[in-house]
Amino acid sequence: MSKRWSLRWRVTAALGAGSLLIVSVLAVTTWNLATNYLLDQREQAAVRQAQLNVRLVDAAIRDRSPGLDELLTGLTTGPDSSILVYQPGRWLTSGRQVPPQTLPAELLDLGRAGEPARQRLAVGGVPVLAVVLPVVSEGGFYVELFPLVELDRTMRFLSVVLTAATVAGGLLGGGLGWWASRRALRPLTTLTSAASRIAAGDHSARLPAQTDPDLAPLAATFNATAQALEHRVQQDARFAGDVSHELRSPLTTMANAAEVLDRRRDALPAPARRALDLLVAEIRRFQRMVVDLLEISRARQESDEQAWELVDLGDVVRRVLEHRNQPDVLDAPGPALVLADRRRLDRVVGNLLDNADRYAGGVVRIAVTAHDGKVRMEVDDQGPGVPDELRSRIFERFTRGQARGRGDETGSGLGLAIVADHIARHGGTAEVADRPGGGARFVVELPEAE
Numbered sequence: 001m002s003k004r005w006s007l008r009w010r011v012t013a014a015l016g017a018g019s020l021l022i023v024s025v026l027a028v029t030t031w032n033l034a035t036n037y038l039l040d041q042r043e044q045a046a047v048r049q050a051q052l053n054v055r056l057v058d059a060a061i062r063d064r065s066p067g068l069d070e071l072l073t074g075l076t077t078g079p080d081s082s083i084l085v086y087q088p089g090r091w092l093t094s095g096r097q098v099p100p101q102t103l104p105a106e107l108l109d110l111g112r113a114g115e116p117a118r119q120r121l122a123v124g125g126v127p128v129l130a131v132v133l134p135v136v137s138e139g140g141f142y143v144e145l146f147p148l149v150e151l152d153r154t155m156r157f158l159s160v161v162l163t164a165a166t167v168a169g170g171l172l173g174g175g176l177g178w179w180a181s182r183r184a185l186r187p188l189t190t191l192t193s194a195a196s197r198i199a200a201g202d203h204s205a206r207l208p209a210q211t212d213p214d215l216a217p218l219a220a221t222f223n224a225t226a227q228a229l230e231h232r233v234q235q236d237a238r239f240a241g242d243v244s245h246e247l248r249s250p251l252t253t254m255a256n257a258a259e260v261l262d263r264r265r266d267a268l269p270a271p272a273r274r275a276l277d278l279l280v281a282e283i284r285r286f287q288r289m290v291v292d293l294l295e296i297s298r299a300r301q302e303s304d305e306q307a308w309e310l311v312d313l314g315d316v317v318r319r320v321l322e323h324r325n326q327p328d329v330l331d332a333p334g335p336a337l338v339l340a341d342r343r344r345l346d347r348v349v350g351n352l353l354d355n356a357d358r359y360a361g362g363v364v365r366i367a368v369t370a371h372d373g374k375v376r377m378e379v380d381d382q383g384p385g386v387p388d389e390l391r392s393r394i395f396e397r398f399t400r401g402q403a404r405g406r407g408d409e410t411g412s413g414l415g416l417a418i419v420a421d422h423i424a425r426h427g428g429t430a431e432v433a434d435r436p437g438g439g440a441r442f443v444v445e446l447p448e449a450e
Helices: 005-062 069-073 105-111 150-200 216-263 269-299 313-323 342-359 416-426
Strands: 081-088 090-095 118-125 126-135 140-148 306-311 337-341 363-371 374-381 429-434 440-447
Touching: 005 069, 005 081, 005 126, 005 140, 005 150, 069 081, 069 090, 069 306, 081 105, 081 126, 090 306, 105 118, 105 126, 105 216, 126 306, 150 216, 269 440, 306 313, 306 342, 313 337, 313 342, 313 363, 313 374, 337 440, 342 363, 342 374, 342 416, 342 440, 416 429, 416 440
Parallel strands: none
Antiparallel strands: 081 090, 081 140, 118 126, 126 140, 306 337, 363 374, 374 440, 429 440
């Protein structure tokens, strides 16, 4: 399926084609009217001149004047004009020499028949108007060739002017269409930008107030919808935060009680110890879920650029690895500076490490590079990889994989969702691909700081 033109290009092309069509019709009409008028005027003047000349020639022939040749020479109007007089048995010529046989036979036949005629033709490469009139004396006829060089030059100049005007009209129409479509679609561009910001998580995006009566209702409706959406998101974030805060106290009590029971597990029968293990694992998962919910609610309520600073992503990864006492698997050949919230980057790196430890047997390599205005972090694990159909879903909330390592504990299902949310708030992307040699490669890209 071919790619469809954008609305702006369609409007531009429509106005350009319309202008070209209109100017072309006007140009063709002007050309026809002008050329017909000029030719008609030239033909009328030539016929009148030829009629006058043929009377003089007829009188000279009738009077047997010996100065017929001088008369014909005097009647020629220029170097490109020619006069031919046919008398039975001979031709008399004057001016530019044109052999009679080069003239159309049909035209000469009309002259022999005594019928006046005229015809435009080219003789010797020169455009001329041939006028044929009968000569009453001796049954001959008169032929005069009037040059049309000046008229032809005028018509060529007119055609060039009209062609240039047609092209200029089409270009002007296209330019006008581009300007008009750009101006008309400017509110749509603003709307698209605001909608994209909202889709990216910036719920404070609004359209400017419009004075146009056609656009004002659209802007008001969009802003009201965005306001309601922002209010709903804030309510959900506050609800998640409030619930998480309320759960922390009883959850802490349950965790302490479970720890007390765990210290006396030797005194418990085997069935009770198995139940205790399940209880402790679920309480720990519940605690992680509460912490993650608090992180999400905090991210929703904090200003995006409130605590941003210039950060070396490689240094952030190195500190997280040192804090966790994990092997140094970092490959950072140079500085990779980003403008970001360090706390959120710590959380992103920590969640990726937790995900690799829990589901993929641990991290084998972390690479941090800067190239072409992007800072890229690759986290390679030694797990089975992620199927293609799950590569987008694992960044959604409450999506869990099959735990590997750390017993049978599973995560809260929010770790990678927090990674995607934090990275998106920094204008970056998070995705997963196959690692060469097996396993998964989680890739995070952020805009490089200038």
